[in-house]
Amino acid sequence: PIQGEGGVNLPSEGFLNGLRELANEHxxxxxxxxxxxGCGRTGHWFAxxxxxxxxxIVTLAKSLCGGIAGGAMLASTEIASSLRPGMHATTFGGNPIAAAAxxxxxxxxxxDGLIEHTQEAAQRFSEHLSDLQExxxxxREVRQAGVMIGIELEFPGADVVANCLNEGLLINCTQNNVIRILPAMNISxxxxxxxxxxxxxxxIKQAAAT
Known part of the structure; x- marks a missing residue:
């Protein structure tokens, strides 16, 4: 429901509801x-x-197993009831290590109350981001859902990433000019x-130099 690699693009109001209506209609x-x-990043269990x-149907992976390779598919009761054993098979399905993780x-x-903490962390990020925009x-724009954040700049973000790394801060830039922040949910x-x-x-330094 949110594009991550595309630059943390949130759907416009009513878009996902429209998809739901179209799916029902057809x-x-x-x-x-x-x-x-998923798994709490937006301040809810799922986006x-x-x-x-x-x-x-919802697909999950990455944070689901806390760093261990693993994924899952969740389905509504109606859909799940049509899946019999063996119909949705995977090579590594049921891996006990991934399942335990x-x-x-x-x-x-x-x-640890990380869903609630994520909501608090999101508010703190929002305050800093408002100050940054001022x-x-x-x-150009700040896009945020919980602690999934995209900061779209009017200039390339590669030097911002490099300068932050020199200061001990690891961030990411996607789509050339969108700084992406995806911190751990237990960030203080x-x-x-x-x-x-x-x-x-x-x-601010790079904006002045570009």
């Missing part, structure tokens, strides 16, 4: 790729909850403050 399945957005749209990850998110008019508020100070200074 008896099609609505499938959401939640590999990047479709962030947008209040119910898909038929996935269970441990889910338990950790729940027991300080630097060359920030102090780490957000320190990281955003480094990032803001790097963006």
């Amino acid at each position: 008896e099609l399945l609505l499938i959401f790729d939640e590999v990047q957005t 479709h909850q962030f947008f209040d749209v119910q898909p038929d 996935g269970i441990a990850m889910i338990e950790t998110i729940e027991e 300080s630097c008019p060359r920030v 508020l102090e780490q957000i403050d320190a990281g955003m100070q480094i990032l803001s200074e790097a963006i």
